[in-house]
Amino acid sequence: MxxxxxxxxxxxxxxxxxxxxxxxxxxxxxxxxxxxxxxxxxxxxxxxxxxxxxxxxxxxxxxxxxxxxxxxxxxxxFGEGNTTNYYCMECKDGESRYALIYNWRNGKFKGCVQKVDTVSILxxxxxxxxxxxxxxxxxxxxxxxxxxxxxxxxxxxxxxxxxxxxxxxxxxxxxxxxxxxxxxxxxxxxxxxxxxxxxxxxxxxxxxxxxxxxFIESYRLKSGLYGANQTEVGVFQLLTAKRQLTESTIGELKAFYYQGKEVEEKYQALIPKLPDDYKVNTATQEILSMIVNTPSRLFMMEGDSGSGKTTDTKIIAQLLGYPRFVFTCGPGTEEVSLMVSLVPNVDTAAKISESELPTYEDFQIDPASALAVLTGNYQMEIDEATAFREILNAAVQQGYKQAKMEKDFVKTESTIIQACRMPAVIEIQEVAMIEKPGTLTRLNALFDDDAKTDLLNGEVIERHPDTVVIMTTNMDYIGCQMFNESVLSRMHLVQHRKELSVEEMAERAIFKTGCKEKELIYQMAAAISKIKKYLRDKQIRGGVCGYRELENWVWNYMTSKDVLEAAVNAVISKVSPFPEERDTILSTFIEPAFEEAA
Structure with a gap:
């Protein structure tokens, strides 16, 4: 029963x-x-x-x-097709507020009780x-x-x-x-x-x-996962529906996402300071909502260059109030570089005095004595060929020891490890550029539930629970590699960013450059969009055309006041390595549209 x-x-x-x-x-x-x-x-x-x-x-x-x-x-x-996901109820008893949901499909209840600010099991x-x-x-x-x-x-x-x-x-x-x-x-x-x-x-x-x-955990309550999206009577305080995300500004979103964590003075300069009226898209807000309302801390953004991935990591860091670190990958990125970096040693140790090397004449007169100058060991019966080989070997070894003691470079923690020690946002850029996809698996231990890994010096580092890791990349450029599945599976959210529309590119360029000629910038954005489609359709590789080229075009135009010349310098010069392709694109997409404006 x-x-x-x-x-x-x-x-x-x-x-x-x-x-x-x-x-x-x-x-x-x-x-x-x-x-x-x-x-x-x-x-x-x-x-x-x-x-x-x-x-x-x-x-x-x-x-x-x-x-x-x-x-x-x-x-x-309600779920899809207007079917009921859960029946929801809240009731108050003294200082305690009870929340219950019932799933009619499996007959399961879930719930919690909140007293003051503490949420506990029923x-x-x-x-x-x-x-x-x-x-x-x-x-x-x-x-x-x-x-x-x-x-x-x-x-x-x-x-x-x-x-x-x-x-x-x-x-x-x-x-x-x-x-x-x-x-x-x-x-x-x-x-x-x-x-x-x-x-x-x-x-x-x-x-x-x-x-x-x-038990319904506090973060699941905040996420709206079990929230009622149709209220029959009363006002829900715990089982509230997920807030509908709309494009907002940084200033409007501060109250929703700021975490109020203490940041060391030396890292405060790393907290981004974008203007309050900078717009925040819904995809970025989705990541912020997961960070604030759930334990999710590992994300990936994939999209075209200039689509705003790096800017969005700055927005995330700023709204959270966290310092932002950057680690940029390349074809030669190795496992060790994910953990340590080589930096010039400003405290170079005093150099060892150079040893007095034997001259060629010394070697011809007495090979054994010439060798003894370097090794301190006199070998009476040694022949010239053997002595010559040992002199070369001794010189190499001495040079190595001296270089090692000079310490022109020292090892320091990579920005990834620095970020893992505190509440921070670390953007790992261009992860698809690494030639060996397995390289990133060195970070798997930091991405697992226990979030620990060992450093080269034997220290075990644990990723701070508030460290946010965001990988950003573009999969379509030459040299990009496939991801290792074990890394991909550890991401809590992977966003494939859509291309910016003509309107989005134009509005962003207007905001960032301050140029008042809005109609012209919309024309320029339309041309960029057409060129980009042409490059993709014709499968022309080795060139780029996107938002960054639009912004550079606008800046160049504001300086030269010649829209065609600015297009040649900022756009056409980058669309293809082949002169004939550049000429075709210029005559097809730029000159007909902007000859009157020139």
Whole structure:
């Protein structure tokens, strides 16, 4: 038997209103009247029993629908095709606020209780602390939702009759009221306990779950994963729907994403400072929402050069209030360079005095003595050829030792490791350029759940839980390699950024350059878009044309005031390594459109 209807739950004292009614009418908790039994009661000797948790649930629901219970909320989360994902409920009890959802497909409940700012697991159903009415109230609500999977006409009719009678100021029909109470209790009990299929009125209940109800963590509440997107009554405070993302500015989003983490003074200059009116796209906000509301910290952005990937990492760092580090990959990036960097040593050690090398004449006169100058070992019988080889070897070894002691370069932590020690954003650029795709697997240990790896000096470093790793790359350029699947699988989100539209390129160029000739810039953006499509369609490699070329074109034009000359210098010069292709693109896409503006 499900814990909702353990034997001891039937022995609980009824709410005062119902206790008084059965006393006044000379009735008992259990009625053997057929008219008091639900349609699901298939017993030959029919009976219906008033169930205290169910009656408390019905009274609470009535109060919520009547507006008397102002701290409750009921609703649903809809999915695709207008189907119900979850039935949702919140209720207040003293300083505690309970949140529950019910998945009708698998019969599973999930929930939590919030007290002040702490979210904890729901207590189990037990005699000392019975919260069975919380679960039953949600099932009762689901039974009243017309047109949904759990709607039940019989329960709804008698529940509404109870509400109407409770709302009336005049004397109630006690027999009718009590009969509806019997039927509602029996209806829910039989539908849960009968194991009827859903289409026959059954209410699915999963494996025993009421001693350890699945916990809804705080970050899942904030993410809107279980939020109600249709509220029937009340105001949800915990099970709120996911905020719809729209293009906003940095200034408008500060309050949503700023984390207020303490940053060491020496790293504060690394926090980006883009203007407050800089626009933030929804894709970037999606990453920010995951960072703030979930444990997700590993992301990848793939898209064309100039599509704004690096700018978006700056926006993310600025809104979070984190310093931003950059590590740029290349074809020769090795595993060791992911961990350490070689930098000039400003504290170069004092150089060892140069040894006095033997001259050629010394070697001809006495090879053994010439060799002894370098090695300190006089070999009387050594021949010239052997002595010559050993002199060369000794000179090489001495040169190596001296170079090692001079320490012109020293090893220091890479920016990846520096960023992993603090709340920070690290952008790892052009990861697809690495010739050996397996190189990045050196970071897998930092990307795993325990987030630890060992450095060359034997130290074990643990990635700070607030370190955000963003890999940015373009897969279409010459020299780009495929990713190692083990690295890709560790990313919490991979975004394939769409090409900027003509309007987006133009608006961004206007904002960044300050050029007031908006109509001309829109023309320039349209030309860039056409050239880019031409290069792709003709499969012309070795050149580039994108937003950066547009911005450079605008800057060049603002200086020269000659739009054609600026196009040749900033755009045409980069579209192809072949002169004939450059001439074709110039005569096809630039000159016809801008001859009048020149």
């Amino acid at each position: 499900a814990a909702l209807y353990e034997t001891w739950t039937f022995q609980e004292e009824l709410p005062d209103l119902f206790q008084k009614l059965i006393h006044d009418l000379g009735r008992t908790k259990t009625s053997t009247k057929v008219s008091d039994c639900s349609q699901y009661n298939s017993l030959r000797a029919k009976s219906a029993t008033l169930h205290a948790p169910t009656l408390r649930a019905i009274l609470w629901l009535s109060g919520v629908f009547a507006g008397a219970e102002t701290e409750g909320a009921l609703g649903r989360q 207590p189990s159903i037990q005699e000392e602390q019975n919260i069975a009415e919380r679960y039953i109230a949600l099932l009762a609500f689901a039974s009243t939702c017309y047109g949904t999977e759990l709607y039940d006409m019989e329960f709804t009719q008698h529940f509404e009759k109870i509400m109407q009678i409770l709302d009336m100021n005049e004397e109630i029909d006690e027999e009718e009221f009590l009969s509806s109470a019997y039927i509602c209790c029996d209806n829910l009990y039989r539908r849960v306990e009968s194991c009827l299929p859903l289409e026959d009125g059954g209410i699915p209940i999963g494996e025993p779950q009421f001693t350890n109800c699945e």
